[in-house]
Amino acid sequence: MKYYLLFAIAFVFSCKNAEDGNKPKQLATKVATTISGTIANPNDLNVIFESKGEQHSARITDGQFSIELMLDEPHVFTLKYARRTGQIFVLPGDKINFSTTANQFSQVMQFTGDRSAENNYLTKKFNEDRTSRALKSKTYKLEEPAFTAAVDQTKIDKAEAFKTFCASNEIDPFFKFIIDTEIEYEWANDRLIYPTYYKFYNKKENFDVSPVYFDFQRNLDLNDPGKLFSPNFVSFINNYTDAEANKALLNDEKKKLTDNGMALTKFDIVSQQFKNKEIQEFLMYNTLKTHIKYEGANGTTPLMQKFEEISTNLNLKRDIQNAYSMWRGLEEGAPAPNFAYADIDGQVHDMANYKGKYIYVDVWATWCGPCKKELPHLEALQEAYKDNDKILFTSVSIDKNKDSWERMVKDKNMKGLQLFAENEWRASIIRDYKISGIPRFLLIDDQGKIVSANAPRPSSPRIK
Numbered sequence: 001m002k003y004y005l006l007f008a009i010a011f012v013f014s015c016k017n018a019e020d021g022n023k024p025k026q027l028a029t030k031v032a033t034t035i036s037g038t039i040a041n042p043n044d045l046n047v048i049f050e051s052k053g054e055q056h057s058a059r060i061t062d063g064q065f066s067i068e069l070m071l072d073e074p075h076v077f078t079l080k081y082a083r084r085t086g087q088i089f090v091l092p093g094d095k096i097n098f099s100t101t102a103n104q105f106s107q108v109m110q111f112t113g114d115r116s117a118e119n120n121y122l123t124k125k126f127n128e129d130r131t132s133r134a135l136k137s138k139t140y141k142l143e144e145p146a147f148t149a150a151v152d153q154t155k156i157d158k159a160e161a162f163k164t165f166c167a168s169n170e171i172d173p174f175f176k177f178i179i180d181t182e183i184e185y186e187w188a189n190d191r192l193i194y195p196t197y198y199k200f201y202n203k204k205e206n207f208d209v210s211p212v213y214f215d216f217q218r219n220l221d222l223n224d225p226g227k228l229f230s231p232n233f234v235s236f237i238n239n240y241t242d243a244e245a246n247k248a249l250l251n252d253e254k255k256k257l258t259d260n261g262m263a264l265t266k267f268d269i270v271s272q273q274f275k276n277k278e279i280q281e282f283l284m285y286n287t288l289k290t291h292i293k294y295e296g297a298n299g300t301t302p303l304m305q306k307f308e309e310i311s312t313n314l315n316l317k318r319d320i321q322n323a324y325s326m327w328r329g330l331e332e333g334a335p336a337p338n339f340a341y342a343d344i345d346g347q348v349h350d351m352a353n354y355k356g357k358y359i360y361v362d363v364w365a366t367w368c369g370p371c372k373k374e375l376p377h378l379e380a381l382q383e384a385y386k387d388n389d390k391i392l393f394t395s396v397s398i399d400k401n402k403d404s405w406e407r408m409v410k411d412k413n414m415k416g417l418q419l420f421a422e423n424e425w426r427a428s429i430i431r432d433y434k435i436s437g438i439p440r441f442l443l444i445d446d447q448g449k450i451v452s453a454n455a456p457r458p459s460s461p462r463i464k
Contacts, residue, residue: 021224021276022177027072031092036066039081040101048080049088052228053285053315074174076229081105087126089118089175117169125179129186136190140197144209147194155187178229184220185232191216192239225278234282237274241283244269257462259452260299263291267306277310285316289323296454297327326434330453336444337432341396341419344409349419352448354392360455360463361442362395363435366404371439375412377458382415384464390446392417398424398438 035058037047042063049056049067054075058067071092079086086106090096094114101108106126111119139150162179165171191214199207222240227233245265255261270283288307292300304324311317340350351359362378364371378393385391393416399405402420409418421427429435433442433453441458443451456462 020226021221022174022226023224023228023278024074024174024226027092030070030072033069033071033090033092034066034095035069035088035090036064036097038064038099039105040099041103043102044082046081049077050080051075051077052282053313053317053319055319074229076178076231079106087122089115089122089172089178091115091172115172115175118172118175121165121169121179125182137197137201139190140194141201142198144194144213147198148191151187151190155183158183158186174226174229177226181227181230182232185227185230185236188216188220189232189236189239192236192243223274223276223279225276228279228282234286237279237283238286241266241269241287244273258299259295259462260291260303263287263295263299263303267303278313281311281313281316284310285313285320288320292320292323292327294454296452297324297331298452298454300324300327301331327453330433330450332450332452334450336442336448336450337428338448339396339421339429339432341421341429343417343419344406349394349417351394351444355448356446357390357392358446358451359392359394359442359444361444362393362458363398363429363433363438363440363442364395365397365399365438366401366408367399368438374439374458375414379415381458381463394419396421396427396429398427398430400424 035049039047039060040063042060045060047058047060047065047067049058049069052075056067056069058065069090071090073092075090077088077090079088082102082105084105086100086109088096088098091114096111096115096119097113098109098111098119100106100110106123109119109123111123139147142150159180162183166176195207195209195213199205221227222237245262248265248269249256249261252261255265266287267284270280270287274280274283284307288300288303291303304320307320308317336351338350338352340348340352342348360381362371362374364374366372378395382393385393395414395416396419397405398421405420408414421429424430433440439457441455441463442453443455445451
């Protein structure tokens, strides 16, 4: 669950004179860079390398892989293997090797070759950070003075430990800059989100911090593009943009209820409050990627146009186009792909026969927890519109076990048109509406055209 920050605070950003800040200069030409590895007991076919819109895949054969990348600048790649993740720091021209196991992918990574000291440190840090995140709820429960003292001390301890590590190892200067940035912005993130998490963990909605609490932000430089290599810096600027957007929308109910109101507001904040063009571009990229993920084609066209105007990074542009490509043909006004499924009595209902009605479709399954959480809201929505014969509420189950579906429909006395789609994730509705997760809601108009292929959930005030 994501908790948006709603406090009001004016940030004072310091600015560097140099537009590039601490970002290394790109090489004139790209250089071959090799990453190879061994994965014991492999249970997936590929290792994925992701960084700022780039994605590369390495095929695993007999537990081994090797990939050659052409790079002209450093990268901190996120590694993805099955459902596991890790990180790797790479300079152009490096030859890096690591060994690990499938079941403990990031926990037991061991690096040799170039950047081995940096990457073994990064693996250790990655695992320690995962452990410390699980313990932070106790810290967020503390009162302000105790919380501030705790996170300040953690920052000091991590900085000292890294300083000791650097003293006994030959470390790339830019890697040192990245880790120093990581430590600084882990601390800054904790400070930033503390008020929201204090309220959540202590159930005190009226809590407020002291007037000087946010003064720490005056010394943060948020316009250095070199810091984009730090995941904690990226988290901080994203959290800040979310907070400012929520604050701006507090008094704009109309905009808040539009498909792209949040994203457009964030675009405005990024343009007004961040000075570095590369950071502006990256924040807009993140905003647009998130919007497409949750809203699909809804309100996306003006956002795409704004992003195209500012973006010069071909990797980011390509990644956005790839993310959006799956929604082509599902835009508002496009003909809605038809489907026909049987109800609990075996009678087949073809949606083409319901032209003249608006059709609100819930794609769900009995095993899906978030689906079941929406059911009371769906029932309330059905009750609110029970006298409106222009609206048809339709639920399409993709359960594997048809008996489970029938039992729940009967036990819960579920209203609306209850249909069962054979073949689970291979059902036509899944394929035609590009559904990768449930619950998913669709809204089709009385002419059989799409209003939204990713409609608001019943729990959202936007659906009405």
